[in-house]
Amino acid sequence: MTPAVLPSTLWFTRCPVPTATGIAADRGWLTEEFAPDGITVRSLQDTAPGTDPAAHFTHALPGLFREGGNVPALWARSRGERTRLIGLTWIEERQTVLVRPGSGIRGAESLRGLRLAAPVHAIAIDFWRAMALRGFDGALAAAGLTPDDAAFVDVPAAGHRGQWAAELAALRRGEVDAVYVKGARAVEAARRAGAEVAVELDDLPGRFRVNNGTPRPITVHQELLDAHPGLVDRFLTVLLRAADWAAGQPAEVARILGAETGAGAEGVAGAYRPGTHLALRPGLAPDRLALLAEQEAALRAHGFLPEPVDVTAWADPEPLRRATASATAARPDPVRTPAP
Secondary structure, eight states: OOOOOOOSEEEEEEOSSOOHHHHHHHHTHHHHHHGGGTOEEEEGGGOOTTOOTTHHHHOOOTTEEEESOHHHHHHHHHTTOOEEEEEEEOOOOOEEEEEOTTOOOOSGGGGTTOEEEEEEOOSSSOHHHHHHHHHHHHHHHHTTOOGGGSEEEEEEOTTOOSTTHHHHHHHHHTSOSBEEEESHHHHHHHHHHTOEEEEEGGGSOGGGSOBTTBSEEEEEEHHHHHHOHHHHHHHHHHHHHHHHHHTTOHHHHHHHHHHHHOOOHHHHHHHSOTTGGGOOOOBOOHHHHHHHHHHHHHHHHTTOOSSOOOHHHHBOOHHHHHHHHHHHHHSOOOOOOOOO
C-alpha cells in the first residue's frame, strides 16, 4: 500500500487561555518537530492569506489541531464535522458572578429572583452566551436553585468593544442585577467597572464549575488521524513535553499567559491560581469525560447543539496513549546516586 503523502502544512489553533499548545508554540517546539519532514506548522491566529479564522469554531480544516473551549468543539461535532477528541485538560480560570457596588448581593442563594445577564453575539456559535448561562447554572445549582428561580435578560453585544463590555454596561445602567465573567481579562474589566463579586464559582465543587473551559478539549480531524496517525501522535508528544516543561517554570508560564490572554500581570495573577503551571498535561480520564458529557447535555438543553454528541464515542484515547509512551521513552533516565 502506498503511504499517504505528507501534508505541506499543519495548523493549530488555541483559545487565549492556558494551553500546552500555546506553551509549545512559544517555545518553537512545534516548528522544530515537523521541519525535518518539510512540514510547515502555522497558527490559525496568524490570519495569513489562505487562512479561515472561522475554522477555529467549525474545525472545517482537516490539517487542524484545536485546543480550546468545549462549546465550539461540541458544536462542530454536533453539526457533523468529523473531529475526534484526543485530550482534555481541566485548568481553573477564575469564574465569578459580579454585581453593582453596594448592592449587598452575596452568595449563590442571593441570585434568587434576580435579573441575570445573558449576552447575545451575532456569531455562528454564541459561546459567550453559553458560558454565561452555564456559569449561572452552576451558581444557582450550588444553592439548590434552577434557572427558573431567576430571570434572564438578553444583552446584545453589538456596539460594545471588549470582553464583557455589554454586560457590565447593562449592570452599570441597572438593567441587570448580575453578570457572569471568567478569566484574566474579566479580572481587569471588573476592576475598571468597579463591580463586586457576589459568587466565587472557584470556591464551589467541581461539578458546579463545568463550563466552556472546564474541561477543555484537544480535537483533530478524523481525516488527518486516518491518513497520518503518526503526525497526530507526534503533535501530542510535543504538547506533553510542553506541559512537563511548564511544570517547572511557573514564572515563564505566567509570562506566556500574559501574551496569550492579552492581560497584564494583575489579570493573570487574579485569574489563575498558583499551580496552573502544573495542570497543562492533557488526559482522557473517565471523570473528565463524564464532566464533558454533563456539559454536552446542558448545552443541548439550552439549544446550542443541533444533534446529540456521544462523548465516549467521540473520544479516541489511542493517540494520547501512544504519545505518552513515546514521551516516556524519550525522557532521560534519572541520575542515580551510586550505592555507598
